[in-house]
Amino acid sequence: MATITVIGGTGYAGRNIVREAAARGHDVTSFSRTLPDTPVPAATYLTGSALDGSAVAAVVTSAQVVVVALAPSGDLEDRYEEVVLDIAALAGEAGARLGVVGGAGTLLVGPDGPSLSETPDYPAEYLSYSRAAHGVLRALRSTDPALDWFVLSPAREFGAYAPGEATGRFRVGGDVLLHDDEGRSRISGADLATAFVDEIESPTHRRGRFTVAY
Numbered sequence: 001m002a003t004i005t006v007i008g009g010t011g012y013a014g015r016n017i018v019r020e021a022a023a024r025g026h027d028v029t030s031f032s033r034t035l036p037d038t039p040v041p042a043a044t045y046l047t048g049s050a051l052d053g054s055a056v057a058a059v060v061t062s063a064q065v066v067v068v069a070l071a072p073s074g075d076l077e078d079r080y081e082e083v084v085l086d087i088a089a090l091a092g093e094a095g096a097r098l099g100v101v102g103g104a105g106t107l108l109v110g111p112d113g114p115s116l117s118e119t120p121d122y123p124a125e126y127l128s129y130s131r132a133a134h135g136v137l138r139a140l141r142s143t144d145p146a147l148d149w150f151v152l153s154p155a156r157e158f159g160a161y162a163p164g165e166a167t168g169r170f171r172v173g174g175d176v177l178l179h180d181d182e183g184r185s186r187i188s189g190a191d192l193a194t195a196f197v198d199e200i201e202s203p204t205h206r207r208g209r210f211t212v213a214y
């Protein structure tokens with residue numbers, strides 16, 4: 001059993017990870033500004049802002065695994081990268097493993113690129129998200145090798161608008177976007193969480209990024 005703090009544990013990705021990790025018996029704490037309407041009974045919910053350094057330090061240093069499920073929007077729109085890297089530094093000092101929910105925009109459309117966010121039909125409204133996710137990925141790749149991190153970039157179709165189901169059957173890839181036989185790149189919230197908690201329990205992507213899709 002691991003002690004896991006999910007920063008942003010009430011959002012779409014975060015609440016799926018909280019639910020999955022708690023269901024597997026881990027000691028899970030969620031940290032976000034507000035409490036959820038339907039909390040996971042076995043999880044602990046703490047409130048605070050990711051912009052409050054001392055509150056973040058307290059929840060990071062008490063964890064063996066720190067999950068960042070924040071989004072680069074709202075009051076984090078221009079500060080997401082800075083906040084995630086501060087969390088990474090705190091995790092490193094605490095000897096905790098860091099797991100970040102990334103974005104599909106940073107995945108390559110083929111082995112030689114470009115990234116999905118550089119393709120012509122990539123929605124303009126997601127470009128700022130993708131820039132933030134790229135920034136975090138680049139910075140994590142340059143961190144001290146002692147920091148044990150991973151980034152899980154979801155498939156292209158992922159989010160509260162398409163929650164899907166828990167199938168337990170998905171493919172795991174690296175830096176290249178995965179598609180199903182119909183050419184769709186998609187993953188449910190539950191299956192993303194399964195892959196995320198699998199990685200916590202059996203680390204196979206140390207200091208690396210991976211993706212999951214059907």
Ligand SMILES: NC(=O)c1ccc[n+]([C@@H]2O[C@H](COP(=O)([O-])OP(=O)(O)OC[C@H]3O[C@@H](n4cnc5c(N)ncnc54)[C@H](OP(=O)(O)O)[C@@H]3O)[C@@H](O)[C@H]2O)c1
Nearest residue numbers: 008010011012013032033034049050070071103104156158
């Ligand atoms: N296909 C894709 O590539 C794809 C699709 C969707 C999401 N994503 C990525 O997945 C990650 C998570 O996205 P999401 O859709 O799950 O986000 P979300 O539903 O908006 O959840 C964000 C979480 O962060 C918390 N939060 C926001 N601002 C905060 C602050 N200042 N202090 C503390 N907590 C704060 C929110 O709770 P409070 O508001 O209560 O604080 C919530 O728990 C993002 O990096 C996003 O880009 C990727």
